[in-house]
Amino acid sequence: MKQHLATGFPGWDRMILDTYREKVAENWLKAHPGAKFPHFIYIWLPDDHTAGRAPCYYTPDYYVANNDYATAKFIHYLSTTPQWKHMVVFLTEDDAQSGADHIDAHRTLALAMGPWVKQGFLETNLYSQVNILKTTEAIFGLPPMSQWDQNASVFRGIWTDHPDFAPTPKPTPIQIPVAFNSGACTNVKLLRREVGMTGHSLSGKWFKEHEDTLEAKLPPLAKDVRYSPTTLLKVPGPEQMKQEWVAAKGEKSYDQVMAYLRRIAAKHHAPLAAFRAGEDE
Numbered sequence: 001m002k003q004h005l006a007t008g009f010p011g012w013d014r015m016i017l018d019t020y021r022e023k024v025a026e027n028w029l030k031a032h033p034g035a036k037f038p039h040f041i042y043i044w045l046p047d048d049h050t051a052g053r054a055p056c057y058y059t060p061d062y063y064v065a066n067n068d069y070a071t072a073k074f075i076h077y078l079s080t081t082p083q084w085k086h087m088v089v090f091l092t093e094d095d096a097q098s099g100a101d102h103i104d105a106h107r108t109l110a111l112a113m114g115p116w117v118k119q120g121f122l123e124t125n126l127y128s129q130v131n132i133l134k135t136t137e138a139i140f141g142l143p144p145m146s147q148w149d150q151n152a153s154v155f156r157g158i159w160t161d162h163p164d165f166a167p168t169p170k171p172t173p174i175q176i177p178v179a180f181n182s183g184a185c186t187n188v189k190l191l192r193r194e195v196g197m198t199g200h201s202l203s204g205k206w207f208k209e210h211e212d213t214l215e216a217k218l219p220p221l222a223k224d225v226r227y228s229p230t231t232l233l234k235v236p237g238p239e240q241m242k243q244e245w246v247a248a249k250g251e252k253s254y255d256q257v258m259a260y261l262r263r264i265a266a267k268h269h270a271p272l273a274a275f276r277a278g279e280d281e
Helices: 018-030 060-079 082-086 129-140 147-151 187-196 204-213 235-251 251-267
Strands: 089-092 112-113
Touching: 018 060, 060 082, 060 089, 060 187, 129 147, 187 251, 204 251
Parallel strands: none
Antiparallel strands: 089 112
16 A cells, blocks of 8 residues: 555644645656556645644734645645546545534535536535545446445536546645644644754654754763763753653754754744753743
8 A cells, every 4th residue: 555655645644734744745746647647646735623722823814814724735736747637636624523514514515626627616516525525436336345235326517528638727826824723832833843843743753863963063971071881870850851862862962953953043043941851941
């Protein structure tokens, strides 16, 4: 399965924006042209879920705007590929939470896009997510997987005999400024957000891969400072962090991580103590 998956596609991390997810998906498809281009594509862009008003996260307005832009950009890319003339895109949400309208709280949106779909057409028949699955199975000639899709109907009223193969319009740039919810941010959230801006989740692997490039110029080492595992005594948090880090990874690595923490602290107008182990903000 691995050859059919964009393994670098970010998972559920609210600090990673959909514009980065779109970039990963688009680059993966560009690396698989012609016969390698998949017949079926499944992609999720979850930022319109937002993080509510949780402190430190992006505001709901910016999450939704970012999601709209990423979605439009990905569909525009698909419409510029040779495969577009044979393509249909179904877009829906995973559920209808917090989206109640004047009729029923179980309702959610569904969009169909492609050359063979009627433009500006509103389908008023009652459908569910199972109908998307049923229609997809019918397109590929696949058998049903359960009684639910076996008994479901395909979408019928949305198609046209006069396809329009023109690419979709280029998306309008995001109009909402980048903003974050107010409230106290924990050290972990600040660092997660910093890493998330690069399209990654905070992990030991990420830090190890980037620690050598975090700072170009490092402060000089004191010649009389030498640590070994035997010197790990019961000392205050910052000193213990220093001893453990130097013992495990060396003095250069410790200076690099401290240079990185100083840069992060300065960027967030916070004291270095807010990011060092064992110290309070």
